[in-house]
Amino acid sequence: MATYTMKEAKPAPSGSKGIIFWLKTNLFSDVRNSLLSLVGLYLIYLTIPPLLNWMIFDATWSGTQDEVVNSGARWIFIIEKFDQFIYGFYPEHLHWRPNLVAMLCVAFLIALKVLKNNKSKIVLMLLFPFVCFILISGGWFGLETVETEKWGGLMLTILVAAVGIIASFPIGIVLALGRQSDMPILRTLCIGFIEFVRGVPLITILFMASVVLPLFFHDGIEFDKLLRALIGITLFQAAYIAEVVRGGLQAIPKGQYEASEALGLSYWQGMILIILPQALKISIPNLVGSFISLFKDTTLVLIIGLFDILAMVTLTNSDTNWLGYEVEGYVFVTLIYWVCCFTMSQYSKSIERKFNTEH
Amino acid sequence: MNNKQLPIDGKGFLNNPQHRAVFFQIIALIAVILCAFYFANNMFDNIEKRGITTGFSFLDNTAGFGISQTLTNYDDGTSTYFDVFIVGLLNTLLVSILGIIFASILGLLVGIGRLSNNFLISKLSLIYIETFRNIPILLQILFWYNVVLAALPSPRQSMNYLDSVFLNNRGLLIPEPIFESGSSAILISFIIAVAAVFYLTRWSRKRHDKTGEEFPLIKVSLAILILAPTLVYFIVGQPISAVYPELKGFNFRGGLAIIPELLALLFALSIYTATYIAEAVRAGIEAVPKGQKEAAKALGLKDHIILSKVVLPQALRVIIPPVINQFLNLTKNSSLATAIGYPELVTLFSGTTLNQVGQAIEIILMTMAVYLTISIVISLLLNWVNAKMAIKGR
Numbered sequence: 001m002a003t004y005t006m007k008e009a010k011p012a013p014s015g016s017k018g019i020i021f022w023l024k025t026n027l028f029s030d031v032r033n034s035l036l037s038l039v040g041l042y043l044i045y046l047t048i049p050p051l052l053n054w055m056i057f058d059a060t061w062s063g064t065q066d067e068v069v070n071s072g073a074r075w076i077f078i079i080e081k082f083d084q085f086i087y088g089f090y091p092e093h094l095h096w097r098p099n100l101v102a103m104l105c106v107a108f109l110i111a112l113k114v115l116k117n118n119k120s121k122i123v124l125m126l127l128f129p130f131v132c133f134i135l136i137s138g139g140w141f142g143l144e145t146v147e148t149e150k151w152g153g154l155m156l157t158i159l160v161a162a163v164g165i166i167a168s169f170p171i172g173i174v175l176a177l178g179r180q181s182d183m184p185i186l187r188t189l190c191i192g193f194i195e196f197v198r199g200v201p202l203i204t205i206l207f208m209a210s211v212v213l214p215l216f217f218h219d220g221i222e223f224d225k226l227l228r229a230l231i232g233i234t235l236f237q238a239a240y241i242a243e244v245v246r247g248g249l250q251a252i253p254k255g256q257y258e259a260s261e262a263l264g265l266s267y268w269q270g271m272i273l274i275i276l277p278q279a280l281k282i283s284i285p286n287l288v289g290s291f292i293s294l295f296k297d298t299t300l301v302l303i304i305g306l307f308d309i310l311a312m313v314t315l316t317n318s319d320t321n322w323l324g325y326e327v328e329g330y331v332f333v334t335l336i337y338w339v340c341c342f343t344m345s346q347y348s349k350s351i352e353r354k355f356n357t358e359h
Numbered sequence: 360m361n362n363k364q365l366p367i368d369g370k371g372f373l374n375n376p377q378h379r380a381v382f383f384q385i386i387a388l389i390a391v392i393l394c395a396f397y398f399a400n401n402m403f404d405n406i407e408k409r410g411i412t413t414g415f416s417f418l419d420n421t422a423g424f425g426i427s428q429t430l431t432n433y434d435d436g437t438s439t440y441f442d443v444f445i446v447g448l449l450n451t452l453l454v455s456i457l458g459i460i461f462a463s464i465l466g467l468l469v470g471i472g473r474l475s476n477n478f479l480i481s482k483l484s485l486i487y488i489e490t491f492r493n494i495p496i497l498l499q500i501l502f503w504y505n506v507v508l509a510a511l512p513s514p515r516q517s518m519n520y521l522d523s524v525f526l527n528n529r530g531l532l533i534p535e536p537i538f539e540s541g542s543s544a545i546l547i548s549f550i551i552a553v554a555a556v557f558y559l560t561r562w563s564r565k566r567h568d569k570t571g572e573e574f575p576l577i578k579v580s581l582a583i584l585i586l587a588p589t590l591v592y593f594i595v596g597q598p599i600s601a602v603y604p605e606l607k608g609f610n611f612r613g614g615l616a617i618i619p620e621l622l623a624l625l626f627a628l629s630i631y632t633a634t635y636i637a638e639a640v641r642a643g644i645e646a647v648p649k650g651q652k653e654a655a656k657a658l659g660l661k662d663h664i665i666l667s668k669v670v671l672p673q674a675l676r677v678i679i680p681p682v683i684n685q686f687l688n689l690t691k692n693s694s695l696a697t698a699i700g701y702p703e704l705v706t707l708f709s710g711t712t713l714n715q716v717g718q719a720i721e722i723i724l725m726t727m728a729v730y731l732t733i734s735i736v737i738s739l740l741l742n743w744v745n746a747k748m749a750i751k752g753r
Contacts, residue, residue, distance in 0.1 A: 003522050026476075026477065026478035026479075027477060027478060029476070032477065033477050036475070036477050036479070037477055037480070039481050040477070040479035040480050041479065041484050043483065044483070063696050096383060136412070148709055182380065183383065183384045185384040185387065185388055186384055187386075188385070189387065189391060190386075191750070196731065198734070199730060199734035199735065200691070200693075200727045200730045200731060200734075201691035201692070201694040201695075201705070201730055203694045203695060203697065203705060204694065204705065204709065204723060204726050204730065206707075207709050207713075207723055207726075208723050208727075211713070211719040211723065212719050212720055214405075215401070215402045215405045215406065215719070216398040216401055216402055217398075217401055217718070218401055218404075219405070219408075221740065241363055261559055268649055292493075296493075296494075296495035297495070299495040299498055300497060300498040300695070302497075302698070303497075303697060303698055305696075309499055310495070310497065310501070313501075314378050321546050326505050327506050327720040328496065330501065330502045330505070330506055331628075334494055334498060334502070337493065337494055337498065338490070338493045338494055341491065341493035342493045345489075
């Protein structure tokens with residue numbers, strides 16, 4: 001009778017683990033793959049070392065212009081002009097006001113998380129924009145008035161994006177509901193608006209808002225440049241939000257609509273209490289995507305003469321003491337945009353993964 | 360407890376949902392009409408007060424400004440605003456079509472690279488996508504124009520490739536083809552070749568349906584398309600020659616000059632749009648279930664047949680709609696050329712012409728109408744493609 005003895009476990013063959021194995025399977029599995037890897041390595045060699053040298057190792061981080069000896073980036077320009085990049089021409093002694101608004105925003109977001117009472121949440125949501133507006137523009141409670149022409153830099157970029165997002169949201173939802181409704185005239189009006197706006201570039205809408213809009217009102221009604229841009233951006237964004245929300249509405253099973261009707265809820269009750277919470281939840285990733293494109297599109301306001309952070313690059317370079325620093329300016333602005341957009345897109349992806357229960 | 364008596368019979372006019380719908384719609388329509396009336400009324404008042412002329416008669420007036428790149432015969436002294444409109448429209452179409460071609464090629468390569476087994480290539484593609492799609496397109500255009508292209512050398516020190524292509528801060532110079540008499544024969548032969556390939560495709564499909572035999576369609580079609588015009592070219596006596604750019608004094612003479620604005624715009628638009636196309640390609644190929652590939656392999660099909668007959672037909676159905684949307688986006692984004700002064704529709708018409716004429720409403724409406732037409736054409740195309748590719752169920 002054969003006896004079975006336990007065999008001692010042997011280590012895995014040396015060729016199936018470790019760095020060399022990984023390199024072999026992932027980079028040099030066959031001739032074609034090896035060639036591709038070499039091309040990739042060459043590309044990295046071409047771009048990464050010069051870029052790192054320019055941005056970090058050869059860069060000038062402090063001192064004055066005359067002391068620049070290195071061939072890399074001269075970040076002293078950004079340090080010198082930092083306030084302009086962030087606040088534009090906002091008076092220097094009033095910089096605490098935008099700073100306070102930024103802190104209030106954080107406090108506001110925390111408050112929304114902490115508060116349980118829905119009514120106080122809504123009151124807070126309605127009140128908050130006014131507080132921010134009064135703080136930034138002044139003119140009330142003894143605050144010094146700051147003309148909108150002086151607003152600029154990152155502050156203006158964030159302001160335009162925030163107003164665009166907040167104001168376009170309710171309009172977009174109403175347009176989406178209108179497009180999905182059974183009433184033919186209402187539906188046609190909504191479809192007409194949405195498709196018109198989506199069919200033309202943002203820049204023509206901004207031109208329209210800045211040149212044609214003032215013609216639509218009596219002489220007494222004046223819009224300043226910023227408000228006109230905001231109206232244009234809001235209408236533009238509303239059409240895109242409407243399409244995103246429509247996608248969410250279409251994904252809700254018909255039974256939900258019928259159930260809300262069977263419960264005797266009116267149209268608006270059914271929409272607000274049953275349909276929209278579900279529809280908005282599933283469209284969050286796409287909504288974030290549309291916010292990202294809005295954030296990138298805010299750069300267009302420089303074409304109609306507002307000084308957002310991108311316009312600041314050209315503007316700060318027109319200072320006769322600081323000529324020829326465009327590269328540093330553009331790279332700085334690029335980094336800011338990239339970090340913001342990348343964070344938002346990763347957030348949207350994480351939500352998508354959370355909702356994705358498919359295996 | 361709520362003891363309030365609810366009206367049960369609900370016989371009021373507005374309690375009927377159908378009546379209510381009609382009622383609300385009429386209210387909405389009246390509101391929209393009133394708004395439009397109010398705006399139009401104010402508009403005519405304002406126009407009259409400011410002494411702006413109306414109508415499209417300005418299109419016949421002489422424009423009288425120079426344009427740095429024109430595809431038609433444009434003369435600074437005699438051409439009208441309508442000619443300006445046409446020049447701008449053609450330049451918009453030129454940059455869009457070139458951008459679409461470059462973006463598609465780049466996007467396809469990066470999208471396939473993203474799915475590569477090669478760790479390095481797939482990560483490099485990912486880095487490319489995540490870098491360029493998170494930077495605003497306007498920033499990219501300005502960067503290419505103000506930083507990269509502005510750093511190029513002057514014409515005298517221009518970069519020289521094989522003495523025929525030159526790159527300097529005034530743009531890119533390439534040899535210009537000259538079509539002499541007889542070159543139309545080449546065009547005709549090309550058209551005949553296309554028609555032949557068309558019929559060949561139909562014939563081979565019919566044969567495949569009948570007998571199941573494969574015909575090397577792609578190889579034969581390519582051969583016909585390339586060989587026929589080349590043969591005619593030599594038979595007619597080489598009627599196409601080229602004029603090479605030459606440095607004369609401080610600038611170049613001859614050749615085809617591509618202005619730096621166009622270069623910057625093409626670089627930025629194709630690099631930016633390619634990131635979206637790459638993502639669409641990746642998503643499309645990943646959308647094909649793994650089982651399809653495994654089944655095809657189990658049937659003993661070769662790798663390239665699996666790709667062309669199993670994976671691609673299913674992937675294309677997912678890829679094409681978003682890619683066509685990106686083409687539309689690229690066309691709309693080309694309007695940002697106005698920031699660097701490339702003479703396309705928005706720069707020339709909503710910019711220069713508007714400043715000279717002052718008829719904002721007509722000019723902006725015309726500009727919008729052009730983009731609307733383009734987007735309607737593209738969405739019709741998209742619908743047609745969708746209908747053509749829809750899975751035909753039984």
